[in-house]
Amino acid sequence: MTRHQSVRFTLLDQQIIDVDDRRIGRVDDLLWEQPSPGEQPLITHVLVGAQALGDRLGGITGWLMAHVAARLRGTTDPEGPTRVPTQLVGDHQDLVRLRVPLSELPQVAGLERWLAENVVGRLPGAGDADQ
Amino acid sequence: MKPSKLLAFTLGTLSAIGGFIDIGDLVADALVGARFGLALAWVTVLSVVGIACYAEMSARITVQTRRPAFDLIRSRLGPGYALAGLLGALAVTGLLVMAELSGVALALQLATSVHYLLWVPVAAALVLVLVWVLPFETMERIYGLLGLTMLVFVVAVWHLIPDWFRLWSSATTPAPPAGETWPAYLFFVVTLIGAQMTPYEMFFFSSGAVESRWGPKDLTEMRVNVLVGFPLGGLLAIAIQAVAFLVFFDAGIQVEHLSETVLPVGLALGKIGLAIALIGVFAATFGATLETLFSTGYQLAQYFGWSYGKVQPPAQAARFTTSIASMLLLATALALTTINPITVTIVAVVFSATLLPFTFLPVLLVGNDQQVMGDLANGRLSNALGTITLGISILVSLAAVPLLVLTRAGTS
Numbered sequence: 001m002t003r004h005q006s007v008r009f010t011l012l013d014q015q016i017i018d019v020d021d022r023r024i025g026r027v028d029d030l031l032w033e034q035p036s037p038g039e040q041p042l043i044t045h046v047l048v049g050a051q052a053l054g055d056r057l058g059g060i061t062g063w064l065m066a067h068v069a070a071r072l073r074g075t076t077d078p079e080g081p082t083r084v085p086t087q088l089v090g091d092h093q094d095l096v097r098l099r100v101p102l103s104e105l106p107q108v109a110g111l112e113r114w115l116a117e118n119v120v121g122r123l124p125g126a127g128d129a130d131q
Numbered sequence: 132m133k134p135s136k137l138l139a140f141t142l143g144t145l146s147a148i149g150g151f152i153d154i155g156d157l158v159a160d161a162l163v164g165a166r167f168g169l170a171l172a173w174v175t176v177l178s179v180v181g182i183a184c185y186a187e188m189s190a191r192i193t194v195q196t197r198r199p200a201f202d203l204i205r206s207r208l209g210p211g212y213a214l215a216g217l218l219g220a221l222a223v224t225g226l227l228v229m230a231e232l233s234g235v236a237l238a239l240q241l242a243t244s245v246h247y248l249l250w251v252p253v254a255a256a257l258v259l260v261l262v263w264v265l266p267f268e269t270m271e272r273i274y275g276l277l278g279l280t281m282l283v284f285v286v287a288v289w290h291l292i293p294d295w296f297r298l299w300s301s302a303t304t305p306a307p308p309a310g311e312t313w314p315a316y317l318f319f320v321v322t323l324i325g326a327q328m329t330p331y332e333m334f335f336f337s338s339g340a341v342e343s344r345w346g347p348k349d350l351t352e353m354r355v356n357v358l359v360g361f362p363l364g365g366l367l368a369i370a371i372q373a374v375a376f377l378v379f380f381d382a383g384i385q386v387e388h389l390s391e392t393v394l395p396v397g398l399a400l401g402k403i404g405l406a407i408a409l410i411g412v413f414a415a416t417f418g419a420t421l422e423t424l425f426s427t428g429y430q431l432a433q434y435f436g437w438s439y440g441k442v443q444p445p446a447q448a449a450r451f452t453t454s455i456a457s458m459l460l461l462a463t464a465l466a467l468t469t470i471n472p473i474t475v476t477i478v479a480v481v482f483s484a485t486l487l488p489f490t491f492l493p494v495l496l497v498g499n500d501q502q503v504m505g506d507l508a509n510g511r512l513s514n515a516l517g518t519i520t521l522g523i524s525i526l527v528s529l530a531a532v533p534l535l536v537l538t539r540a541g542t543s
Contacts, residue, residue, distance in 0.1 A: 013205050024438070025435065025436040050435065112449050113449075119449065120452045120453060126445045
């Protein structure tokens with residue numbers, strides 16, 4: 001039996017965890033592609049991060065969020081919000097589980113890495129960030 | 132039942148009692164008792180029922196879905212609604228962190244006669260060190276157990292040899308006593324609800340359930356904690372109202388400082404009683420500092436989907452750890468501006484009351500969702516109590532700010 005399920009409830013805004021159960025962000029937006037007119041649209045990428053969320057929210061708050069997030073990511077990253085190709089998404093029954101560990105997605109959770117390396121990880125007893 | 136399991140039960144319940152009382156209660160209860168006697172005791176009963184219902188519901192949801200309250204607010208009601216909720220909750224909880232931290236410092240001032248502003252940085256440093264060093268459960272249990280010394284307020288009621296009939300008649304007259312106005316009375320209804328039904332308790336409780344990896348087998352323990360702990364916390368709150376009533380009401384003394392909250396205990400039980408009460412105040416505000424501080428981190432992390440919590444090493448939840456540290460720094464700075472912590476507390480609990488329905492609604496919605504909750508979905512009792520509480524919280528939310536302005540925070 002197939003039941004109609006809206007991506008709004010099964011994918012969008014859900015928690016993303018990597019293959020090691022580590023929380024890495026939420027599905028802040030989706031990238032679509034329609035192969036040809038009339039066909040079912042396909043989700044190609046999952047967008048993660050405050051930049052994507054800000055763009056989606058719109059308004060002054062959204063603009064502010066997107067721009068702050070873009071600034072925090074720096075200039076070395078490719079333009080546009082952080083994206084994860086859908087091929088890397090596994091089971092998304094409850095949480096959205098990726099098939100790879102966070103360490104294989106260098107573009108995701110940049111602020112987390114930076115803070116872990118430069119601030120929190122330098123304190124005694126903070127543990128290892130790459131465990 | 133194994134002895135270790137029994138110990139876990141008791142300790143969990145104890146921390147629920149300690150967790151219920153915070154600076155908001157200590158201030159609001161004494162203030163209300165001095166001005167209105169026990170004429171607002173019914174509000175505490177109502178708050179206990181309401182917060183117990185929603186704490187149980189959100190912990191049950193967490194057990195079933197492994198997702199805490201704020202996480203669900205966003206996936207259920209969308210990022211826009213959740214962002215508004217997040218900003219409101221962060222502002223209120225942030226103010227409360229400052230108020231609780233000042234409470235710790237005020238307790239230390241009462242014990243040492245050194246001005247509280249000098250204690251604020253010390254208290255903040257103590258919080259930072261303990262959070263860094265101690266595991267989650269140990270932390271929770273230490274202040275829960277120490278908070279039990281607050282029961283000295285209940286003992287003090289007896290030692291003041293009250294006219295029980297007068298206490299009873301005050302408690303059963305839900306109206307302002309002579310010389311007080313209805314708007315002021317209603318303002319303190321809102322204040323007490325805001326001080327006692329705090330959303331951060333719910334966030335903390337359900338995030339704690341995720342951190343401790345609670346499963347369906349822990350449901351009984353959780354329910355005992357809620358159903359015994361919160362009512363006992365409520366009893367404590369009423370005891371604080373009662374001693375303030377017995378000592379200050381006839382003399383017409385207004386409570387304006389934390390020292391006046393503990394003064395009746397000193398009158399009833401002497402120096403030892405006062406010392407025990409101060410330990411209780413210290414533990415309760417210290418525990419609440421940790422709870423409110425963690426709640427701000429949980430709210431942010433759960434909205435954006437960051438890793439959070441104290442179970443993994445801090446470097447694996449770097450954004451969460453950084454936000455908590457920044458919030459503590461901000462609260463310390465705010466406390467050091469010499470702004471009156473009692474005023475901040477009253478304002479924070481009134482705004483907290485305004486936000487209540489926004490946090491209750493999504494919890495009630497998810498609790499009712501058979502598809503998500505299965506066998507653990509709300510029963511009739513949860514739904515009835517939850518709906519009534521939501522209704523009351525909507526009324527409170529609408530009335531809070533107008534009453535704050537109209538009565539000038541209850542002063543006229």
